[in-house]
Amino acid sequence: MNSENQENPVEILETAKRIIALGPICDNCLGRQFAMLATGLANAERGHSIKTVLAMQSSAVDDKALLEALSPSFRPARLKLGRKNEEDEACTVCLGEMRPETLEAWAKKAAASMQDLEYATHLVGTRMSGLLSENEELLLADGGSKYAEPFKSELNREVGKRLSVITGKQVDLKTPDVVFHLNLESGEVDTQIASLFIRGRYRKLVRGIPQTRWPCRECHGRGCERCHGTGRMYQESVDELIRPAVMQITGAEDTVFHGAGREDIDARMLGTGRPFIVEAVRPKIRSIDLEKLQEEICRSAEGKVEVLELKPAHSSMVERLKEGAFLKTYQALVKFGAEVSEEKLKSSLSELVGLVDQRTPTRVSHRRADLHRARVVHAIDLIEVSGDRARINILGDSGLYIKELVSGDGGRTHPNLADVLKVDAVVEELDVIHVGGESDGTSSRNAQEDKR
Numbered sequence: 085m086n087s088e089n090q091e092n093p094v095e096i097l098e099t100a101k102r103i104i105a106l107g108p109i110c111d112n113c114l115g116r117q118f119a120m121l122a123t124g125l126a127n128a129e130r131g132h133s134i135k136t137v138l139a140m141q142s143s144a145v146d147d148k149a150l151l152e153a154l155s156p157s158f159r160p161a162r163l164k165l166g167r168k169n170e171e172d173e174a175c176t177v178c179l180g181e182m183r184p185e186t187l188e189a190w191a192k193k194a195a196a197s198m199q200d201l202e203y204a205t206h207l208v209g210t211r212m213s214g215l216l217s218e219n220e221e222l223l224l225a226d227g228g229s230k231y232a233e234p235f236k237s238e239l240n241r242e243v244g245k246r247l248s249v250i251t252g253k254q255v256d257l258k259t260p261d262v263v264f265h266l267n268l269e270s271g272e273v274d275t276q277i278a279s280l281f282i283r284g285r286y287r288k289l290v291r292g293i294p295q296t297r298w299p300c301r302e303c304h305g306r307g308c309e310r311c312h313g314t315g316r317m318y319q320e321s322v323d324e325l326i327r328p329a330v331m332q333i334t335g336a337e338d339t340v341f342h343g344a345g346r347e348d349i350d351a352r353m354l355g356t357g358r359p360f361i362v363e364a365v366r367p368k369i370r371s372i373d374l375e376k377l378q379e380e381i382c383r384s385a386e387g388k389v390e391v392l393e394l395k396p397a398h399s400s401m402v403e404r405l406k407e408g409a410f411l412k413t414y415q416a417l418v419k420f421g422a423e424v425s426e427e428k429l430k431s432s433l434s435e436l437v438g439l440v441d442q443r444t445p446t447r448v449s450h451r452r453a454d455l456h457r458a459r460v461v462h463a464i465d466l467i468e469v470s471g472d473r474a475r476i477n478i479l480g481d482s483g484l485y486i487k488e489l490v491s492g493d494g495g496r497t498h499p500n501l502a503d504v505l506k507v508d509a510v511v512e513e514l515d516v517i518h519v520g521g522e523s524d525g526t527s528s529r530n531a532q533e534d535k536r
Contacts, residue, residue: 096121097141100134101150103227108156110175111135112182112238117223119233127238128182139164177219181239181268191246194264194273198251201277201368205256206264208244210236213269239266259398261370280334280364282374283397283405285357287390288322288347291513295346296323318349325389326362329380335368342402344410345482347516355413355517357390361397361405409482410521411462414514418490418501420472421508429474432504433464436489443496445488459484477517487511 096118103109103117115130122130135158142150143164154161156173174180181187194208212220212235220235243266244255263276288295298318300311307313323341330339340363347353374394381391440461444454459481467475478486485497490509492500502509 097134097138099227099229100138101153103223103229104135104138104150104153106223106226107176108173109177110157110172110182112242113175113177113223113235116235116238117227117229117232119238120231127233136160177223178235179216179219181216182242187239187242188246190243190266190273191250194243194247194266194275195250197264197273197275198262201262202370203253203261203277204370205254205260206244206247206251206262207256207260208240208247208264208266210239210266211268211274212236216268277366279340279399280336280367280370280372281361281397281399281401282330282364282377282394283359283361283401284378284394285392285519286322286326286343286353286360287355287357287392288351288353288388289390290388291350291352292318293325293388294318294321294349295343296341297321320388322360322389325385326381326391329377329384330362330364333369333372333377333380334364336364336366338365339363340365342405344405344408344519344521345412348487348514351514351516353516353519356519357392358516358519359405359408359410359521361402363402405521408521410519411479412482412484412516412520413518414478414480414486415467415517416476416478416486416490416511416515417513418474418476419510419512420474420505423472424469424474424505424507426466426469428505429469430466432501433466433476435504436464436499436501437461440484440489441498442485442488443493445485445493445496447487457483461489473512486514 099117100114103114109131111128111131113127113131114134115125115127115132118130118134119127125133135154138150139154139158139161141147142154142161148165151161151165155165155167155170157175159172162168162170175182194206216235224232243264247253247264248255259278261278263278265274265276267274294317298316298321299305300308300315300317302308302310303315305315307315311317322343323339326341327339330336342361342363344359347358374396378391378394381389438461440459442457442459444452444457461478461480461484463477463479465477467477469475478484478489480486480489485493487493487510488497488500490501490511492498492502
């Protein structure tokens with residue numbers, strides 16, 4: 085601490101006298117004005133000690149005015165003044181919120197609000213009332229202490245300690261399972277329950293279902309003739325096939341699905357699957373058997389979707405997963421406007437390896453910005469060719485549009501297979517057979533390096 089900011093003991097006591105002169109103040113609220121001085125003390129101890137020193141000082145010099153100022157909230161001062169039967173007056177700062185019985189009542193109310201939910205860690209927060217906020221501001225302005233901590237900090241800490249004793253749960257300042265908000269205006273405890281995150285990989289074994297819930301474009305989920313009153317464009321999705329088992333096992337109110345990109349609705353996701361994270365919203369149960377969950381998802385999805393390698397996750401992995409740019413391998417069944425020889429096809433495919441310029445495809449231009457994107461085709465292999473059809477594997481950047489790489493999309497993708505061959509070409513079937521990266525959002529290469 086800089087010497088210019090230091091106060092000597094006399095100045096600290098003078099500050100305390102100014103504060104006490106403002107009105108009855110409890111030990112906690114007085115001590116809180118000096119919370120940054122000394123360690124290992126509770127604010128109640130600081131406040132009581134300061135009052136004791138001031139009472140002794142006033143007795144030594146017969147300062148009755150100071151004793152009178154202390155007397156509403158300090159029994160020894162009242163005894164010195166001969167007022168034996170009076171009780172402490174209510175604190176004009178916290179209005180009784182820092183009384184031990186009030187702190188205990190808040191802790192019990194918080195514990196009761198989570199009686200039927202499983203959690204391991206918690207944190208207490210406070211929503212101030214207007215009056216208490218004003219009281220604190222006036223105290224800081226008129227009292228003038230440089231060493232105060234916020235009222236909320238002490239209340240959160242004191243209730244949190246009592247809550248840990250009642251529940252046996254630990255405080256977690258960074259990622260608690262539950263945050264209890266003490267609403268000082270209403271007197272209620274509001275709970276903020278952290279989501280439970282589970283990561284893994286999914287395989288979509290059928291065509292015709294999207295990755296996530298897709299509200300109807302016409303009615304935006306309300307229900308109309310186009311969607312037959314369902315409010316959805318598609319009646320199933322990977323998300324919705326995974327969701328029921330997760331909700332059942334965790335007791336969650338809902339789920340949110342996060343995927344590392346997404347395949348086309350008419351494409352399958354095969355191979356080792358696509359990394360994903362499912363978020364269970366407001367779960368009642370956190371200790372779950374992931375093997376059992378995996379089995380239940382696969383069973384209830386009836387061969388449409390499989391999940392693999394389920395593991396615990398945390399919220400920070402979601403952003404990494406969504407922003408990750410992973411290489412993907414596709415297998416496409418291509419139909420040509422005429423028969424193409426194997427030699428010519430191999431030669432044409434080799435010309436597509438490298439940088440590709442793709443303008444937003446016509447098929448998605450109604451919902452995506454019209455932009456030019458540069459993507460890299462890393463490799464293309466011809467698997468088989470028969471007449472006017474061929475099966476090819478393509479290794480490309482994340483975000484590479486395969487259908488347009490083949491067809492050209494009216495010149496919006498360059499180069500493209502149709503132009504190079506000078507024969508019309510369209511993708512009849514598309515499968516994603518490998519997605520790089522891990523379900524925690526790291527790349528496969530980084531994961532391998534971490535293991536070394």
